[in-house]
Amino acid sequence: MRSWNPNRHARFFLLPYFALFLLFVVAPMVYGFVISLHKWYILAPHPTFIGFANYSAVLKDDLFRTAFWRTGYFVIMVVPLGNALSLLLAVGLNQNYRGATFYKVAYYLPVLTSVSVTAILWRWLYSTQFGLLNYYLGRVGGWSVNWLTSTSTAMPSIALLSIWWGAGGNMLIYLAGLKNVPRELLEAAEIDGASPLQRFRAVTWPLLKPTTLFCLVMSVIASSQVFGQTYILTGGGPYYSTLTVILYMYQQGFGLYQMGYASAVGYVLFAAVLVFTVLQFKLLAFRR
Amino acid sequence: MAITKVRFHSPRLLALALVLLSVLCVAGCRSHRQGAAGDVLTIDFWNGFTGPDGTTMEKIVRRFNAEHKGVQVRMQIIPWGTYYDKVTLGLAYGGAPDVFILHASRLAEYADCGSISRLDDLVTRGDLPSNDFTPRAWAAAQWKGRQYAIPLDCHPIGLYYNTELFRRAGIVDANGNPKPPANLAEFLADAKKLTRDTNGDGRPDQWGFVYTWLRTNAHTFLSQFDAGWLTGDVRRSDLSSPNAKQAFRLMTDMIYKYKVCPPPEGQDAWIGFRTGKVAMALEGIYMLTSLEEQKDLQFAGAVSPVFGAHPAVWGDSHLLVMPKNISPERRRAAWEFIKYLSDHSLDWSKGGQIPVRKSILSTPEFRKLRVQYEFSKELPYVVYQPPSTAVNQILPFCDAAVEAILNRIKPMDEALSEAARRTNHVLERQ
């Protein structure tokens, strides 16, 4: 197409967004890294350059390591199960029958809640004495679980509510991906006598790979940053069993105002997630 | 589709938008405090006294304002939860008040980086006699030998005991008055008598003792055994030392060996004392008002029993400080207010505090405040949190360890070495 706008017009149209982009996206990424190379208690007269000392301290910090592994534990619980659920829901929705819109909306509703609402709601559901979950568990098998107050069940409880919270988001993406599978291929397979499961394995799943890769990568990135649920529900407890990296970063940066150390914590997580994402691409994009 | 020639309303809209934007900009930025209007200087005073102590402070401030026409104090009460955040950010980015409260346990952080004003020059003027202050509280207001604050009060923990339960159990002195225990042996004997299963269900419904705030209780036990969160030179954790373990063993034995105390329930345990189901508790003087409200509760206060080698109790103080960047005029005004508060700390103590002015402690009016008077006997051996800038960072580790030990979630050695490791790591980073 003919370009009929000289550059100067482009500048005006781009300026507002890019001013914001530079100030609040690009500059912080650089500034954040620079801060992490300093020892900086916010009330100190000036930050002190210490090179990578923060990073070696972070790696030696056993609380950081605890937070790191707890975050990994969370990601391992949420990503596969969450994506499986999203895919399942999407497959279900893809069978175009009446009322599909209702179900789609119903499945998506949890995504619309703030982490704050979800956390407060699930605290009520998880209440040891009066919560719904323990009531039904009690009816079924006489069980009562200390969901959020026991070190063994606290993180899985948070994982469970996070899966409920986020399933609808990836579901829409999987649904769009499923709709892209050419009907002719599926019909051909059906004519050949393939069962629904076989049709899925042979036709749908390979064509869904890019979508799946995308969803998995985004899920890992998002869930590795878990903060709100742990901050609101447990504050990292009991006994640091739900301490996550971003929560630890928050405590260091906005509780103790150790800006340099907190920044380093964030960047270590960033590096780890970056490496993991690259690994995901290498491993999963391979299978053709 | 034909598009008619456009009349540019847009530039005018654009201009309007820009004007609106700049107006919002000015409004959106932090509003700066008004300077003194006329000859009345208004200074800002922040504290976290959200409870009945806030009401007490309000009365004192109102009297100050009535008696001083040239200086008016504007008080803002901020819940302790966000208080230190606001103070820190106010000091860092502007908006800090002219005079505010700091706990002695937090002084080091603010003094060490020079964010609060040194008060040596004001003190040497002599209008606030430094030798009228109890020594430990006075020392707690200093950092590295320099004066950074004036202590307003001291709030140690002490023994609250239910006099009715004591009488019923026959623990009285020669005159028939309830006799609180003074040492470990007496404490255990009394607590055993006071722990009873009144309804025969096999579990005690009345306890001789409960742990309320673990941090203060544990600190007290540790101090009495010559241990602490940190070593004396505040360079390493002291939690794994033999003395510390001895203290923790005793605390644990109270629950599981002597069975005079239930496993810790946190602040809920205090309700047990308030409702007369618990005979003794070690709590701060600031809890006094919550007991005075309980109409049918007969209680008294005493110094904490000596469980270990020598007397010691946890204590903290509310200190009055000023920010570093304060104009000389406001500094003078704030100093007037600080002096006034200190001179009137008897009124302050009525809200559940103990003054640290010897001249006030020896007055008959103070002696009339029975519980405060008893607790004030502890002032010579109050032990504050260690003088370190890392205190606020390491206390959560200590809290977690104490809770894990007393609830038997972790073996004592493991919990202590874990907390010690984390503490040492923080100290290395300081």
Place this chain on the structure above:
Amino acid sequence: MTLGAVVMLAPIVWMISTALKPESAVLSAVPHWIPKPATAENFVQLFTQAQDFPVFRWLLNSLFVSSSVTALVLLVASSAAYAFARMEFRGRELLFMAVVATMIIPSQITLIPVFLIVQKLGWFNSYFGLIVPGLAGGFGVFLLRQFFLSIPVELEEAAYMDGAGPLSIYWRVILPLGKPALAALAIFTFIGSWNDFAWPLIITNDIAMRTLPIGIMIFQGRYTTEFGVTMAAAAVCTVPVILAFLAFQKRITEGIAMTGLKG
């Protein structure tokens, strides 16, 4: 299918049910799904605590901030997207890829530096601090650029022939034609801004400047065991969003499809 709907909806229904029960009925041994004496007393209690918990103010804050963010994002992102879609300039592809790349970067690591920058600007505890940093997201630019690319050029060329300048074309041709994408973006942005938690938590500590999600967390910190009124707070925070969504839900799924993420 139905099981799925039940599982997903049940907690929300339970939340509303609890919000409508009097406190005495909330902590009952046997849960009743339908509140028999349905009462609004929890909501009344929620809104009459203005001294310590200015819930109405929080609601207004959320409304103002989210609306502002939405309106400004539409404006800012659409102008940038228009430039990417229609104008040629040096580095266009590179810049666009940079924008897209930052969508993948975890936003939490910029919390601290953005906080420090906003403090320097003096925007702490202000609407500016709440609104402006949220305008820099790349999703809007991405979504709208994809959509603008699909608008036939002829319409703009016709306008150009008629003597209209780029600003006029943008305002009178592109934006009206871009309504579906703009609506999708508007809803996404509004909901995202309303529900935002970490940033408002960090950039405000004045009780009166809090947004609703932060406010209800503070509220339940005090009313920890009073679940009736706590659920009422949660409901107030989420029901408006759900209603807005229901009104526009078609647009949203169209929006996802537009981004071409499926393949």
